[in-house]
Every structure is written in structure tokens, then in C-alpha cells.
Amino acid sequence: MLGARLAIVLAAATLCAACGPVQSTSFLMDAETMLEAARTAQAEKLAPYEWTAANLYLHKSKEEVGYADFEQAVDYAKKAVDFATRARDGAVRTVRRTEAPAPVNTPTARPE
Numbered sequence: 067m068l069g070a071r072l073a074i075v076l077a078a079a080t081l082c083a084a085c086g087p088v089q090s091t092s093f094l095m096d097a098e099t100m101l102e103a104a105r106t107a108q109a110e111k112l113a114p115y116e117w118t119a120a121n122l123y124l125h126k127s128k129e130e131v132g133y134a135d136f137e138q139a140v141d142y143a144k145k146a147v148d149f150a151t152r153a154r155d156g157a158v159r160t161v162r163r164t165e166a167p168a169p170v171n172t173p174t175a176r177p178e
Contacts (some may be wrong), residue, residue, distance in 0.1 A: 068123030091142035094131070097124045100150035109153035112160040116153035120146050 101120055109117040127142035 073089060083123050086091040086134075086140075087131075090127070090136045090139040090143065093140050093147070094124070094127060095144035097127065097143045097150060100113075100147050100154065103153040104150045104157065107154045111157075113153040113156035116149045116156055118162070120149035120153055136152035 097120070101124065104113070104120065105118060123142045123146035126140045127146060130136070130139035130142060
């Protein structure tokens, strides 16, 4: 009975120890994917503040993974995703505004 409990505790400890690295890797991949989407939308030029913030948070997240501080790494990766999403959305809005067709003037009926 004691052996079974010990096995369960060890299994749980092993699974919990792997949560940080797995979770931080997942969020880092999300951040990199979103940054690539922002790059495609030309966020470097059209949303430079958000673009820069996303890149800096991603860099800091990777740094924290290097120190095995996975909780901080996840927090920074989440912020990187948030800013990359804002950068992409802002860039897309800017492009849509500049490409919006001019309103067409239609003749109105004149009273006779």
C-alpha cells in the first residue's frame, strides 16, 4: 500500500515538474506565431510601438526560460502575444483605412 502511494506521489511530482517548461514553450511558440502574423501585416512600419513591445517581451521570456524561471517566462510570453496581436490588428486597420475606396457621389433627384 505504501509503495502504491509513493508511486502516485512520484508520478504527480514528475508531471508537475514538467508543466513549467511545457507551458512556457507553448506560449513562446504562440508568441512567435503571432509575431510572424504581425510581420506579414507590416506591423514593423504600421504599428511600431506594439511591434517593439512584442519583440522585447518575447526576448525577455526566452531569457527567463534560460534561467528556468518558467512562471515569469509564461507571463512575458503572454504579454508578447498580446502586443503582437495588437500590432497585427493595428497594421491591418491602418491598411484598410488607406485602401478604403472614396465615397461615390451619386446624383440626387432634382425637383422640377
